[in-house]
Amino acid sequence: MTRRGPVIVLMEPQLGENIGAVARAMLNCGLDELRLVRPRDGWPSEKARAAASGADRVCDAARVFDSLDTAIGDLGFLVATSARPRGMVQRVVDARQGAALLHARAADGVATGVLFGPEATGLTNDDLTAADVILDIPLNPDFASLNIAQAVMIVAYEWYLGGRAGGGRARVGSDRSPPAAKGEILALFSHLEAELDAAEFFRNPKMRPTVVRNLRNALSRAGLSEAETRTLRGVVKALSHARKARARRE
Amino acid sequence: MTRRGPVIVLMEPQLGENIGAVARAMLNCGLDELRLVRPRDGWPSEKARAAASGADRVCDAARVFDSLDTAIGDLGFLVATSARPRGMVQRVVDARQGAALLHARAADGVATGVLFGPEATGLTNDDLTAADVILDIPLNPDFASLNIAQAVMIVAYEWYLGGRAGGGRARVGSDRSPPAAKGEILALFSHLEAELDAAEFFRNPKMRPTVVRNLRNALSRAGLSEAETRTLRGVVKALSHARKARARRE
Numbered sequence: 298m299t300r301r302g303p304v305i306v307l308m309e310p311q312l313g314e315n316i317g318a319v320a321r322a323m324l325n326c327g328l329d330e331l332r333l334v335r336p337r338d339g340w341p342s343e344k345a346r347a348a349a350s351g352a353d354r355v356c357d358a359a360r361v362f363d364s365l366d367t368a369i370g371d372l373g374f375l376v377a378t379s380a381r382p383r384g385m386v387q388r389v390v391d392a393r394q395g396a397a398l399l400h401a402r403a404a405d406g407v408a409t410g411v412l413f414g415p416e417a418t419g420l421t422n423d424d425l426t427a428a429d430v431i432l433d434i435p436l437n438p439d440f441a442s443l444n445i446a447q448a449v450m451i452v453a454y455e456w457y458l459g460g461r462a463g464g465g466r467a468r469v470g471s472d473r474s475p476p477a478a479k480g481e482i483l484a485l486f487s488h489l490e491a492e493l494d495a496a497e498f499f500r501n502p503k504m505r506p507t508v509v510r511n512l513r514n515a516l517s518r519a520g521l522s523e524a525e526t527r528t529l530r531g532v533v534k535a536l537s538h539a540r541k542a543r544a545r546r547e
Numbered sequence: 548m549t550r551r552g553p554v555i556v557l558m559e560p561q562l563g564e565n566i567g568a569v570a571r572a573m574l575n576c577g578l579d580e581l582r583l584v585r586p587r588d589g590w591p592s593e594k595a596r597a598a599a600s601g602a603d604r605v606c607d608a609a610r611v612f613d614s615l616d617t618a619i620g621d622l623g624f625l626v627a628t629s630a631r632p633r634g635m636v637q638r639v640v641d642a643r644q645g646a647a648l649l650h651a652r653a654a655d656g657v658a659t660g661v662l663f664g665p666e667a668t669g670l671t672n673d674d675l676t677a678a679d680v681i682l683d684i685p686l687n688p689d690f691a692s693l694n695i696a697q698a699v700m701i702v703a704y705e706w707y708l709g710g711r712a713g714g715g716r717a718r719v720g721s722d723r724s725p726p727a728a729k730g731e732i733l734a735l736f737s738h739l740e741a742e743l744d745a746a747e748f749f750r751n752p753k754m755r756p757t758v759v760r761n762l763r764n765a766l767s768r769a770g771l772s773e774a775e776t777r778t779l780r781g782v783v784k785a786l787s788h789a790r791k792a793r794a795r796r797e
Contacts, residue, residue, distance in 0.1 A: 322697060327687040350692060393708075435708065437577040442600060447572060447700045454701055458643075458685065 301403045302328040302456060303376070304410040305449060306368050308424060311337045311416045317348025318446030320355035326453035331359040332368045365424060370480030373407035374399070377428035378448055379420050380441050387514050388430045395432040396455035407476055411452055416445050426513035427479055429520055477526035485526050485533070486513050492537040551653045552578040552706060553626070554660035555699060556618050558674060561587045561666050567598025568696030570605035576703035581609040582618045615674060620730030623657035624649070627678035628698055629670050630691055637764050638680045645682040646705035657726055661702055666695050676763035677729055679770055727776035735776050735783070736763050742787040
């Protein structure tokens with residue numbers, strides 16, 4: 298069981314107090330790498346530092362990104378937290394299972410991360426498409442609105458315990474070639490979608506977002522390796538090339 | 548597995564915001580009975596209500612007590628949270644084991660509770676003496692200072708999950724007569740100590756607090772039943788009576 302912890306990524310966090318409380322909860326559980334995507338009130342934050350109650354080194358080392366894609370680009374396994382993955386065809390795990398998966402992937406040398414959404418709204422379905430699995434913390438269905446620092450606490454606590462009760466070590470793809478970094482996966486998505494646009498694949502523009510999401514989810518679920526991702530890039534390129542060549546001939 | 552949840556008891560909570568965050572965390576996990584012992588800033592609290600983010604019914608139903616003894620008097624099984632039970636001879640469990648014990652006792656019809664200390668200082672050794680077990684949440688030893696609402700969250704979350712991984716149902720005393728209510732236990736303690744004072748048992752007054760604590764801890768560890776508690780009251784009474792009678796004869 299490795300102690301190499303996941304990166305915690307906060308998408309558009311709103312309150313400095315919450316970011317500080319997240320930093321404190323992280324360090325309580327031995328996690329220290331925090332990434333912030335477009336924090337609403339800027340960074341650094343005095344309110345965050347006060348709420349961190351001594352977890353200064355987590356705040357000091359926090360990195361700010363202007364897009365989710367860049368924030369997760371180097372990660373090979375991403376867990377996204379969501380209370381309501383509506384209409385998404387993705388694998389959903391609870392916090393304990395999620396912790397077991399994080400340990401298993403880290404043991405295989407994969408850089409891992411956990412993504413949390415903005416306080417008021419949570420992650421969008423688009424944010425979720427880059428995730429390998431969705432983590433849904435089991436809670437009272439009549440009052441499931443969880444403070445973001447509390448959500449981080451539970452995930453970090455389960456990680457700290459080692460995902461001991463997660464049904465054993467998950468073995469997702471560990472006997473295959475290394476997983477693709479998220480940056481490669483996202484490049485594959487973009488490449489594919491640009492070519493689909495060029496090919497006028499999206500007949501109904503209103504449906505484009507839904508179709509793109511479904512495609513991304515399907516590919517994310519696959520847990521693509523580096524080699525597979527390269528292969529798929531080649532597939533997209535080859536198909537588009539054939540189309541372009543045909544267009545030239547016609 | 549019963550869903551009858553433990554009472555959450557906060558000893559001298561300081562910040563209304565924290566009490567509200569505790570209420571929210573409780574309701575997230577289906578717990579709704581909150582007791583406050585001497586809240587520093589009074590009760591009710593607007594700050595608590597704001598921080599509860601909709602868990603109003605937990606705040607509205609919260610009861611205030613002016614002593615720990617009265618707050619826990621009707622409980623039959625008490626878990627006290629402490630990061631540092633220094634020099635205390637009591638049973639220490641982690642959050643998962645604690646949750647399993649709470650479920651097991653509740654399944655036996657016992658009223659249960661979990662006690663949390665003040666934010667800055669935690670519970671005193673004296674506060675801990677009435678507890679059946681001490682719950683120590685496993686955390687990063689280099690940064691274990693946990694926000695009180697986070698501590699409640701972890702305990703409530705583990706309770707909500709049912710203490711599933713706690714090594715099975717704990718069977719502490721479940722085949723014996725019903726456990727004594729804490730009020731009966733505390734009355735036994737007081738009775739015993741008054742008689743010990745009268746008997747000039749405490750030769751060194753400076754050592755009295757330590758000796759009292761050790762006695763209380765030993766008796767708390769026993770998990771006394773109602774019947775046993777009555778018996779012990781009788782023992783104390785009988786012994787004192789013999790001493791008093793001898794005193795009269797002399």
